[in-house]
Amino acid sequence: MTRTYGTIRVPLMRKIAVHGGGYVGLVVASVFARLGHVVYLIEPDGERLRTLVSGESPISEPGLGASIADGVLSGRLRPIADSVAAADCSVHFVAVGTPPGINGAADESQLIEVAAGIGRVATVDSVIVVKSTVPIGASGRMLAEIQRNLLARGSRVSAQIVVSPEFLRAGSAYSDFNSPDRVVIGGSDSEALSLVRDLYLEFVPADRILVMDEPSAILVKYAANAMLATRISFMNEIAALAEATGARIDAIQVGMGRDPRIGPDHLGAGIGFGGSCLPKDLAALKAMGLSHGIPMRIAHATDQVNLGQPHKVIEKLHALLGSLNGSVVAVWGSSFKEGTDDRREAPAARVMADLVAAGSTIRVYDPTLSALPASWATFEAAVVLTSSAAEAAFGADAIVVATAEREFRDASLENIASTMRRKIIVDGRNVMDPDKVRSLGFTYLGFGRP
Structure with a gap:
């Protein structure tokens, strides 16, 4: 005023x-x-x-x-x-x-x-x-x-x-x-x-x-978040097709992003979105639509694709290791995105729940995590909190990158490799250079990357 x-x-x-x-x-x-x-x-x-x-x-x-x-x-x-x-x-x-x-x-x-x-x-x-x-x-x-x-x-x-x-x-x-x-x-x-x-x-x-007007102002927020979520789920579907056909999602993202009608943002593939906004607002938009007789089919499809993304980590590990019973998996990152300590609806939690259910022990590291969250109560008995990425990887059969922190992208894999029982990386955020990682003797699995 x-x-x-x-x-x-x-x-x-x-x-x-x-x-x-x-x-x-x-x-x-x-x-x-x-x-x-x-x-x-x-x-x-x-x-x-x-x-x-x-x-x-x-x-x-x-x-x-x-x-x-x-x-x-x-x-x-x-x-x-x-x-x-x-x-x-x-x-x-x-x-x-x-x-x-x-x-x-x-x-x-x-x-x-x-x-x-x-x-x-x-x-x-x-x-x-x-x-x-x-x-x-x-x-x-x-x-x-x-x-x-x-x-x-x-x-x-x-x-x-x-x-x-x-x-x-x-x-x-x-x-x-x-x-x-x-x-x-x-x-x-x-x-x-x-x-x-x-x-x-x-x-x-x-x-x-x-x-x-007020109704338009309200729907601006829901529509914006639904559009961002839709882009992410769409790219995850394209990444699945890329894996099946030998295409590279990184190249596809660049080619799409050069189109000014699309732009380069929110085209990343991986274990999906989380946080306090996108999942919640998608659910609310679907409910609002149903209350007015509008089924919001795209919002529903976006949600379904996203819910399935974290489970692809265990599918990739099963394909390499068979049974995971008795395995040790390092999980790098627990927030829903880099640069924050917000773990609400974070895909990392779903990944860890899957791994524990399959018999794995989790060694987790996140620079913002000082204690296990109450939301992990159903699987926390099999989770060990560590103080560094290297400590989490010590004795592990595999590393799962769950958050796109710069620290993980720049990790000293040369030193970490010799401390692991088996050298496998599942890059849930496509932040690492596959060729560099493989040159160090790791088996590398990303999303939409051959």
Whole structure:
């Protein structure tokens, strides 16, 4: 929001509440605090809150830690446990989870809980900016919950909702929010839309801010993620065909990527996509489509291809080793992608579950992993956490590369080879040079690579 003095636009500092201390909420809160606003970051999880109060980031994300530390030290970023202290905030960013519920539909319970909290405490007219990925109709249910709680206490405070979906990538979320390729804002109240637009104008060029109706703004996010996921699954199908015909997926990717209508991004083949967005948003898009009589067949096919990709690792190992009972497999990487410690829906977990079920012992290394995650409970008894890629490979029959970390691509295989029982590499991310790896005496298996 700005005030105009002659021809000079001066930012109007606000009290802002950010609900949710995950990837999105942390980035949003730290950036607006850096811009001079007083930001209340509401995070009910006690351990996470203590980390934030100490000025540290609970997640690994380039640039975010320093921004949080600066905000807390300056007093502009104020982590709190509930909405009470944020009662006089005029802007509320909502960045809580909407995990898959029944039939893949987004679970709105956290959204409704936040809405109820705002309605119980708000003392000033407020604009609620929904950053969470929500289905069409969710904002109306949130507004109804806010108004119900306002009415229950006889408050005459007003509230408006604007949808502004996030387009952040794990590993570059902080820079993505600071320098976005676009910001989407959707709603029906012109004053609320103008206020949110002005907030973004403090650091985003005007031509990158797209204002539209609310349903379109919601579907932009789902459609964008579904398109990215579809590209990945399509390339994995092409990689399977390349393996069957002797073609090379690397050459195919280059040839396709030179077409300006396609471009080179998201054409990689391997064990599939994961994370907090693509799998969840595909499921929600399919559920939303079914609720409106649209079966979303491409989204369904994309999901099915992706679910099958991690299982191809054990198929490749079975083809080489036969029975895996008693084998030792080093797994390099456990996050869903490089440059992040986010292991939600990571294909690596499915690979490890397959290997353990086949009788393998897993020696895992990930530079961001200090303890075995609770999500691995069903197979953790057969998993040994190691402190380096070389340690994980010691005595192993095979290495599975599950994350495209530079460290794995540049690993000293010359030294590692002599410590292994058998020299096999299954490159689940196609990050290694097959010819170089084979020249060191390894059997190399990638995806779509002969």
